[in-house]
Amino acid sequence: MNELLLTAIRFGFLGLLWIFVFAVMSTLRRDLKGASASASSRRADLASNRTTRRDRAQKAQPGGIEILDGPLAGATMAFSGADIVIGRAPDCTIVLIDDYVSSKHTRLRRVDNVWFVEDLGSTNGTWVNRARITNATPLSVGMVINVGRTPVKVTA
Amino acid sequence: MSATASRSRNRARTQEAWLLGCALFITAVGMVTVDLTLRDTITALTLRILSTLLGASVIAHIVIRIRAAHADPILLPLAVLLTGIGTAVIHRLDFADELRAINRGEPIPASKAGAQATWFVVGAALLALTLIAVRDHRRIQRYPWTLTLLGLLMVLAPLVPGLGRTIRGATLWVSIAGLSFQPAEIAKVVLTVGFASYLARHGRALGALRARFMRIPFPRPRDLGPLLTVWALSLSVLILQRDLGTSLLFFGVFVVLLYLATEQRSWPLIGLAMFSTGAAVAWWMFAHVQIRVALWLDPFVGDGTSQVALGLYGLANGGLFGAGLGAGYPQLVPFAESDFIFASIGEELGLVGCIAILMIYAVLVARGLKIANTVRDRFGLLLASGIATVLALQTFVVLGGVTRLIPLTGLTTPFLSSGGSSLVANFIMVGLLIRMSHAARSAATTPAAGPGFDVVSAPRHDMAQTTQVIELPNARNIT
Numbered sequence: 001m002n003e004l005l006l007t008a009i010r011f012g013f014l015g016l017l018w019i020f021v022f023a024v025m026s027t028l029r030r031d032l033k034g035a036s037a038s039a040s041s042r043r044a045d046l047a048s049n050r051t052t053r054r055d056r057a058q059k060a061q062p063g064g065i066e067i068l069d070g071p072l073a074g075a076t077m078a079f080s081g082a083d084i085v086i087g088r089a090p091d092c093t094i095v096l097i098d099d100y101v102s103s104k105h106t107r108l109r110r111v112d113n114v115w116f117v118e119d120l121g122s123t124n125g126t127w128v129n130r131a132r133i134t135n136a137t138p139l140s141v142g143m144v145i146n147v148g149r150t151p152v153k154v155t156a
Numbered sequence: 157m158s159a160t161a162s163r164s165r166n167r168a169r170t171q172e173a174w175l176l177g178c179a180l181f182i183t184a185v186g187m188v189t190v191d192l193t194l195r196d197t198i199t200a201l202t203l204r205i206l207s208t209l210l211g212a213s214v215i216a217h218i219v220i221r222i223r224a225a226h227a228d229p230i231l232l233p234l235a236v237l238l239t240g241i242g243t244a245v246i247h248r249l250d251f252a253d254e255l256r257a258i259n260r261g262e263p264i265p266a267s268k269a270g271a272q273a274t275w276f277v278v279g280a281a282l283l284a285l286t287l288i289a290v291r292d293h294r295r296i297q298r299y300p301w302t303l304t305l306l307g308l309l310m311v312l313a314p315l316v317p318g319l320g321r322t323i324r325g326a327t328l329w330v331s332i333a334g335l336s337f338q339p340a341e342i343a344k345v346v347l348t349v350g351f352a353s354y355l356a357r358h359g360r361a362l363g364a365l366r367a368r369f370m371r372i373p374f375p376r377p378r379d380l381g382p383l384l385t386v387w388a389l390s391l392s393v394l395i396l397q398r399d400l401g402t403s404l405l406f407f408g409v410f411v412v413l414l415y416l417a418t419e420q421r422s423w424p425l426i427g428l429a430m431f432s433t434g435a436a437v438a439w440w441m442f443a444h445v446q447i448r449v450a451l452w453l454d455p456f457v458g459d460g461t462s463q464v465a466l467g468l469y470g471l472a473n474g475g476l477f478g479a480g481l482g483a484g485y486p487q488l489v490p491f492a493e494s495d496f497i498f499a500s501i502g503e504e505l506g507l508v509g510c511i512a513i514l515m516i517y518a519v520l521v522a523r524g525l526k527i528a529n530t531v532r533d534r535f536g537l538l539l540a541s542g543i544a545t546v547l548a549l550q551t552f553v554v555l556g557g558v559t560r561l562i563p564l565t566g567l568t569t570p571f572l573s574s575g576g577s578s579l580v581a582n583f584i585m586v587g588l589l590i591r592m593s594h595a596a597r598s599a600a601t602t603p604a605a606g607p608g609f610d611v612v613s614a615p616r617h618d619m620a621q622t623t624q625v626i627e628l629p630n631a632r633n634i635t
Contacts, residue, residue: 010480
């Protein structure tokens with residue numbers, strides 16, 4: 001085989017290998033750009049969500065919940081209409097890291113535009129105003145629900 | 157699905173197709189170079205191998221398009237390129253084996269490169285099957301104990317009399333109906349899933365602390381149980397199967413996952429202490445470990461023909477740009493196509509080629525960690541980091557052994573080494589990464605649609621807790 005050609009192929013192969021590495025790098029870079037773009041659009045979504053929350057506050061309807069203590073302290077979320085299951089199991093809507101919480105502990109659900117909280121047969125119970133709830137209890141703004149050792153406040 | 161989401165999906169898949177094409181083209185150039193250097197013509201085997209690789213890659217790509225449209229576009233091309241380069245080098249070593257057999261008057265051995273291409277088809281098929289069978293990666297976290305037990309049985313299977321085969325002093329192979337297989341490689345995947353699901357469930361409890369020592373909080377003694385168990389099992393693998401690499405890998409992955417699950421700095425320290433104890437005891441008790449350490453400290457002992465020394469000669473012969481594919485003498489190193497494939501690559505592609513390979517590994521591991529960072533659930537975080545850790549640790553241990561940074565342990569070089577079990581296991585891991593990256597990226601690109609709520613604000617204590625909060629309800633858990 002032609003010596004010159006083989007040498008050319010030899011270096012050409014190394015060149016190709018590095019071109020591939022740089023092509024991958026440039027894909028990563030574009031990916032990074034795309035990610036920041038989608039992150040900013042998500043921020044915009046969140047901003048619009050905040051205004052709807054303010055609208056709801058005028059009517060003082062329960063519009064969301066805030067976790068007051070525990071590892072998730074300060075986390076807030078707005079209701080969207082779907083049920084919210086709170087517990088320790090990974091498939092709960094809100095996964096609490098609290099040894100006193102059962103795997104499926106409490107459910108928040110909406111019936112005819114009114115939000116209720118109900119206990120799902122948890123070991124330590126769901127507590128509202130220092131009383132363990134036995135039936136579905138309607139939510140009101142400012143109410144604090146104790147799930148295990150985690151207090152959850154109903155916000156507007 | 158919104159317009160932006162589908163556009164970005166198409167872009168990702170187009171990028172994947174392009175990179176896949178590049179990877180296959182580089183493989184083709186490598187294979188053809190080998191043929192032209194050693195045979196002056198392109199052999200039929202090369203064409204068969206290349207068409208096999210092309211076909212299997214295309215099928216894997218199509219399955220990703222259908223089943224994981226948002227997935228990371230570079231995972232598959234990286235894996236295919238590594239496999240392709242590995243196949244080209246194995247193909248080159250096949251010629252050397254053939255020549256040696258002819259000189260000795262022995263029958264010509266079957267082509268290992270051809271076998272590797274066939275295993276690639278199996279690997280790509282299992283990758284596709286992983287994507288089809290595992291629709292949601294969160295589903296596989298339900299069986300932590302079953303999977304861990306299954307993994308352990310697989311690791312220990314070669315010890316069963318009549319089933320196991322001892323090759324080169326390590327009892328690693330299982331032989332069923334004439335087909336030998338290394339179950340430890342598949343166990344690697346099963347155990348990583350098992351560890352990740354166990355720690356996703358119980359990791360927090362293990363993080364409960366603590367007695368402070370030197371300002372670092374340490375876990376309660378009873379929380380040491382799981383780590384001690386894995387440590388004992390790793391040691392038993394080392395003692396019963398004489399396999400340094402596998403035992404190191406399992407223990408290392410568990411320690412890393414424990415650290416990620418509990419976020420306690422004390423775990424790596426404890427793990428390191430336990431590893432050092434185990435290593436010291438192993439060195440003191442076993443001759444085969446002592447030999448490895450002695451050859452690491454002085455590979456040129458005697459006539460200087462130890463495997464490590466020959467590998468180093470090969471790397472030195474390669475120099476900066478390498479001898480060129482087919483123009484070196486990598487066949488002089490024992491097991492040049494499996495344990496020492498990196499020395500073969502170093503000899504024929506040189507330092508420049510070796511660094512390119514390392515870059516590919518680095519990007520693959522970085523993408524794994526990136527998926528761990530973006531996936532929204534705790535199990536996904538642990539599984540993706542576990543897979544990245546397996547790849548990183550395995551690459552480090554093998555390449556460190558070949559380049560004499562650490563004592564040599566018998567592990568396969570991910571994707572490059574000749575050997576079906578390892579290749580198949582690595583492709584299943586890539587399949588899981590693709591599945592998780594699809595979940596992570598489709599959640600990021602699709603604006604909150606359908607039922608569910610948006611997390612308005614969450615304090616960023618740390619990554620793991622944030623993933624908890626953003627856990628979006630999907631159709632299944634709302635009902």
